[in-house]
Amino acid sequence: MRRQLFDIWPVILLLLLxxxxxxxxxxxxxxxxxxxxxxxDLLHFPEAYLQPALRTLAFALxxxxxxxxxxxxxxxxxxxxxxxxxxxxxxxxLLSATPVVCxxxxxxxxxxxxxxxxxxxxxxxxxxxxxxxxxxxxxxxPPMSSDVFQVLQASRWQTxxxxxxxxxxxxxxxxxxxxxxxxxxVALVAEYLMQTGGLGTLFAVTMQQFxxxxxxxxxxxxxxxSVALYELTRAVEQSVLTHYR
Amino acid sequence: xxxxxxxxxxxxxxxRTGSRGKQSFAALGPIxxxxxxxxxxxxxGPSGCGKTTVLHLLAGLDExxxxxxxxxxxxxRELQAQHALGIAFQExxxxxxxxxxxxxxxxxxxxxxxxxxxxxxxxxxxxxxxxFEHARPAELSGGMRQRxxxxxALALKPKLLLLDxxxxxxxxxxxxxxxxxxxxxxxxxxxxxxxxxxxxxxxVLLADRILVxxxxxxxxRIDTTVDFARPRPAALMRTPEFHRLADELTASLExx
Amino acid sequence: MKPRxxxxxxxxxxxxxxxxxxxxxxxxxxxTFPALSQVLSVxxxxxxxxxxxxxxxxTLGSAAIGYAAGAGAGAAVAVFAHxxxxxxxxxxxxxxxxxxxxxxxxxxxxxxxxxxxDTPAALAAVPVFFLLYISTGLGLRATxxxxxxxxxxxxATRWQRLIKLETVAALPSILSxxxxxxxxxxxxxxxxxxxxxxxxxxxxxxxxxxNFQIPLLWATVIVIAAIxxxxxxxxxxxxxxxxxxxx
Numbered sequence: 001m002r003r004q005l006f007d008i009w010p011v012i013l014l015l016l017l018x019x020x021x022x023x024x025x026x027x028x029x030x031x032x033x034x035x036x037x038x039x040x041d042l043l044h045f046p047e048a049y050l051q052p053a054l055r056t057l058a059f060a061l062x063x064x065x066x067x068x069x070x071x072x073x074x075x076x077x078x079x080x081x082x083x084x085x086x087x088x089x090x091x092x093x094l095l096s097a098t099p100v101v102c103x104x105x106x107x108x109x110x111x112x113x114x115x116x117x118x119x120x121x122x123x124x125x126x127x128x129x130x131x132x133x134x135x136x137x138x139x140x141x142p143p144m145s146s147d148v149f150q151v152l153q154a155s156r157w158q159t160x161x162x163x164x165x166x167x168x169x170x171x172x173x174x175x176x177x178x179x180x181x182x183x184x185x186v187a188l189v190a191e192y193l194m195q196t197g198g199l200g201t202l203f204a205v206t207m208q209q210f211x212x213x214x215x216x217x218x219x220x221x222x223x224x225x226s227v228a229l230y231e232l233t234r235a236v237e238q239s240v241l242t243h244y245r
Numbered sequence: 246x247x248x249x250x251x252x253x254x255x256x257x258x259x260x261r262t263g264s265r266g267k268q269s270f271a272a273l274g275p276i277x278x279x280x281x282x283x284x285x286x287x288x289x290g291p292s293g294c295g296k297t298t299v300l301h302l303l304a305g306l307d308e309x310x311x312x313x314x315x316x317x318x319x320x321x322r323e324l325q326a327q328h329a330l331g332i333a334f335q336e337x338x339x340x341x342x343x344x345x346x347x348x349x350x351x352x353x354x355x356x357x358x359x360x361x362x363x364x365x366x367x368x369x370x371x372x373x374x375x376x377f378e379h380a381r382p383a384e385l386s387g388g389m390r391q392r393x394x395x396x397x398a399l400a401l402k403p404k405l406l407l408l409d410x411x412x413x414x415x416x417x418x419x420x421x422x423x424x425x426x427x428x429x430x431x432x433x434x435x436x437x438x439x440x441x442x443x444x445x446x447x448x449v450l451l452a453d454r455i456l457v458x459x460x461x462x463x464x465x466r467i468d469t470t471v472d473f474a475r476p477r478p479a480a481l482m483r484t485p486e487f488h489r490l491a492d493e494l495t496a497s498l499e500x501x
Numbered sequence: 502m503k504p505r506x507x508x509x510x511x512x513x514x515x516x517x518x519x520x521x522x523x524x525x526x527x528x529x530x531x532x533t534f535p536a537l538s539q540v541l542s543v544x545x546x547x548x549x550x551x552x553x554x555x556x557x558x559x560t561l562g563s564a565a566i567g568y569a570a571g572a573g574a575g576a577a578v579a580v581f582a583h584x585x586x587x588x589x590x591x592x593x594x595x596x597x598x599x600x601x602x603x604x605x606x607x608x609x610x611x612x613x614x615x616x617x618x619d620t621p622a623a624l625a626a627v628p629v630f631f632l633l634y635i636s637t638g639l640g641l642r643a644t645x646x647x648x649x650x651x652x653x654x655x656x657a658t659r660w661q662r663l664i665k666l667e668t669v670a671a672l673p674s675i676l677s678x679x680x681x682x683x684x685x686x687x688x689x690x691x692x693x694x695x696x697x698x699x700x701x702x703x704x705x706x707x708x709x710x711x712n713f714q715i716p717l718l719w720a721t722v723i724v725i726a727a728i729x730x731x732x733x734x735x736x737x738x739x740x741x742x743x744x745x746x747x748x
Contacts, residue, residue: 010595032613086509091517097733098726099688101605105710106722109533185603189692192605193710200605207609219606230601304654325656338651342669342747354665355657407654 033213038220041213048214049202053221056191056198059115060183060229063122068179070123071130072172079138079164080156092131100125100182101189108194115197118190125186126179133178137171138164173240177233184226199225247316247324247404247437249280249303254312255462256298271462273298275312278456278465285431285438287448290458290466291498296441299463300409303439304332316405324405328356331398331436332407335414337390339382345369345393346378352400360400371430372396388419395430406431408440412447424450425479432476445494449487450477457497467497535716543720552705553724560621560702561728564690567625571686572679574626575633582634583641583667584659593638600631604689608696621693621701628685636678640671672747676740683732687725 015035022034042049078085095103104121111117141163149159191200203218255274259267273295280286288296301307302314305321316324324330339348349368353360369378372392382390391411398406411427412420424447431438431451442448448455449471457467471490473481481487518537525536543549582589607627608620615623644667652662694703702725709718 007591007594009591082505083509086506087513087516089506089510090514094726097730098722099684099691099729101688101692102706102722102725105706105718109710109713109715109718110531181601185605188603188605192695193707203606203609212609212613215609219609222606223602226603226606227598227601230598306650306653325654328656330654330656332651332654334647334651336647338645338647340648340666340669351665352655355652355655355661 033216037213038216042217042221045214049199049217049221052197052199052202052218053225056184056187056200056222057225059118059190059198060122060180060187060225063119063187064126064176064179064183066119066123067126067183068130068172068176071127071132071175072134074127075131075134075138075168076160078135079160085135092128095124096128096132100186104186104190104193108190113194113196117194118187118196118198121190122183122186125182129178129182130172130175133171133175134168137168140171141167170237170241170244173233173237177230177237180229180233181226184222184229188222246282247329248282248318249278249405249437249439250313250315250318251276251278251299251302252313252315253277254302254309254314256295256302256307257310257462273461273463274309276458276463276465277312278468280437280439280454282437283435285435285451285453286440287452287455288439288441288458289443289445289448289455289494289498290463291460291500293461294458294463295461296458296463297409299458300332300407300439300441303405304330304407327404328352328401329404330407331401331403331405333391333394333398333409333411335410337382337394339390339393339397341382344379344381345374345385348382348393349397349400352397356401358401368396368400371399371433373426387415388423391415391423392426395427399430399434399436402434403436406436406438408438410441410443413443420444420447427451428476445491445498446482449491449494450482455494457494460500467494469494533713533715535719539716540719540723543716549717549720553702553721556700556702556705556721557724557728559698559700560687560690560694560725563621563693563698563701564625564686567622567689568629568682568686570622571626571629572633572682575630576637576675578630579634579637579641580663580668582638584663589638592634596631596634596638600628600635604628604685605692608692611693612696617697618699620696621690621698621703624693625686625689628689629682632678632682632685633675636674636681637671640674641667643674644670669747673740673744676736676743680733680736680740683736684729687729687732691725 018035022032025032074088078088103124107121107124108117111120145163145167146159149163154162187198188200190196191198192204193200195201195204199218199222203215203222206212206215206218253274254276255271257269257271260270261267276299288299290296298307302309303316303321305325314321321330340351343351346365346369349365350360365378369375372395374389374392374396377385377389382393385393391414395408395411398408412423415423428451440448440451452471454468454470456465457469458464459466469490473487522537524530525534525539528534544553578592582592604624604627607624611620611623611627648666648670649662652666657665690701691703691706694701695707698704702721705721706718706725709715709721
């Protein structure tokens with residue numbers, strides 16, 4: 001416990017340096033704000049942050065759920081059919097090479113500047129780790145197990161349900177963690193570009209208005225959400241992994 | 246030259262017992278033994294008796310819980326600092342990214358010396374690996390890698406040579422051949438040597454003196470000299486004297 | 502790769518390209534889905550090609566600077582943390598957390614500290630720093646125990662151990678981190694440009710999106726994907742070579 005408290009030192013150090021810099025440089029509040037000003041804004045005007053934060057979180061989680069499901073379903077389809085596996089590979093490869101933030105403008109134009117686009121963007125982004133990792137997980141069977149199932153005359157569906165899917169669980173948990181990490185980022189970028197609400201829009205707008213304390217507050221809140229999701233999904237991943245070893 | 250002394254040495258470890266407790270777990274000793282310069286000592290004993298621990302203590306890789314380990318009346322770390330220690334493990338511990346030559350140069354580099362081409366060639370010839378200077382460990386057989394490990398251990402003409410089951414990972418035929426190679430190599434400079442082995446025959450063939458340890462915690466059970474003249478030929482292994490000694494020692498390894 | 506899988510993959514490529522062309526031409530997915538031929542024609546249009554090349558140079562420049570700075574600093578801090586273990590716990594924790602941050606959220610902070618012009622490079626450097634810190638740290642700790650003991654018996658100093666053993670053994674892991682960092686650097690540079698950089702592929706993406714220049718938008722995104730894929734491919738080759746050599 002003491003170790004964990006000690007380990008926060010870099011964060012404290014950064015906050016201190018930030019505060020010192022602001023005091024020393026004496027910039028006006030349009031150019032730079034102190035950590036104190038940011039925290040004060042967060043504390044005194046929570047209602048300005050709450051709704052956007054909840055919205056971003058909702059879209060991130062919603063898109064994550066859709067993307068994970070789609071990835072898993074396609075991975076199962078690819079597992080059932082070599083043909084499908086073959087033809088989807090170049091598609092998946094091409095899209096995975098594209099930095100996620102660049103796909104968002106394309107998706108935004110395809111589906112319009114609306115709320116559903118944000119959901120689609122997050123779903124598309126979380127689809128890839130889900131697809132790739134699920135496909136790998138379905139194939140990572142314990143040695144000789146597929147032979148056992150063959151001897152038992154198990155059907156394709158039974159093999160899927162009783163062997164491949166449980167075997168894929170650790171990889172799915174990893175996909176969840178990876179997806180969760182990116183989901184908030186994608187939601188933010190989509191909101192920033194399309195101004196559809198949420199924390200991304202809050203900070204685009206407050207940046208333009210030079211209301212720096214609020215912009216940084218939105219930024220910090222987004223970081224907190226991202227980290228919270230990451231920690232949560234990492235804990236899930238760890239427990240799945242230990243359970244399965 | 247190196248004289249060794251283990252004075253009333255014990256080594257215990259703390260082991261976690263159950264969920265909360267820690268218990269002291271005696272691995273070795275008390276053990277008291279002195280080794281004069283130039284002697285080849287073989288250390289045998291049942292599994293887990295602490296043979297490797299003795300080697301680690303002599304190498305300065307570990308400290309005794311009680312007692313003293315001295316090499317030339319100094320702690321083993323001194324020998325490390327003088328770069329006068331040569332050790333070969335069962336797993337060769339060669340750097341996979343360096344060639345044979347590169348691996349042989351390593352002890353020199355660490356000691357801040359520059360080896361001459363002649364010295365490197367000498368080492369390679371010593372272990373019979375001519376032509377393999379530029380091969381990497383992955384390209385060599387197990388026996389060849391062990392030979393590189395031994396050559397590396399001898400690179401700086403060490404005062405003390407420690408061998409931890411160096412041929413343990415080899416098949417019987419290669420192992421036998423390597424035994425005679427080691428004898429030939431050792432006779433060139435006769436460093437003080439301590440070799441841990443599971444093979445009684447290997448010990449009788451190579452050593453001047455054999456120490457048998459009891460089961461854990463290992464204590465000295467038998468301390469016997471081997472008087473066969475050197476160099477010892479393969480024919481020796483078929484003589485009744487050889488067999489008698491080997492059988493006695495094997496019997497002593499049975500639980501008391 | 503099985504010949505049949507390869508065949509399916511090629512078939513998949515052709516189907517993909519064909520479907521793209523047909524869907525675009527027919528307008529079945531709306532005005533905002535261009536046909537393959539429309540996208541390709543952007544590359545053939547001289548002024549647009551010049552724009553793309555100029556912008557690519559600018560973005561690559563920022564990404565490369567950020568990458569070099571981030572990677573160098575990340576590896577250096579990892580070596581430092583390796584030598585001073587008491588600091589490592591806190592740094593590791595922070596590295597993992599910062600790696601989980603949405604890069605766009607760092608934008609305002611970097612504009613203030615680095616200025617609008619340098620934000621793309623700075624935003625590229627931050628994720629690269631943490632990826633390299635993590636992968637270098639992992640690599641340095643991955644040295645085999647047996648080799649470690651051997652170095653002790655040779656009487657090696659801490660510095661000798663670091664240079665001759667640990668950093669070499671760490672190379673495969675470092676290259677693995679560098680491989681992943683390539684994509685992060687590009688993302689950082691592009692998002693950084695959205696905060697007001699003068700030129701760059703990110704700007705072209707933004708403008709073409711806002712001005713409904715759809716073929717240009719797609720063409721630019723493809724260029725970005727191609728650059729990222731090339732960098733990733735080259736680094737993968739390097740990583741494989743290192744793994745073969747170092748084991």
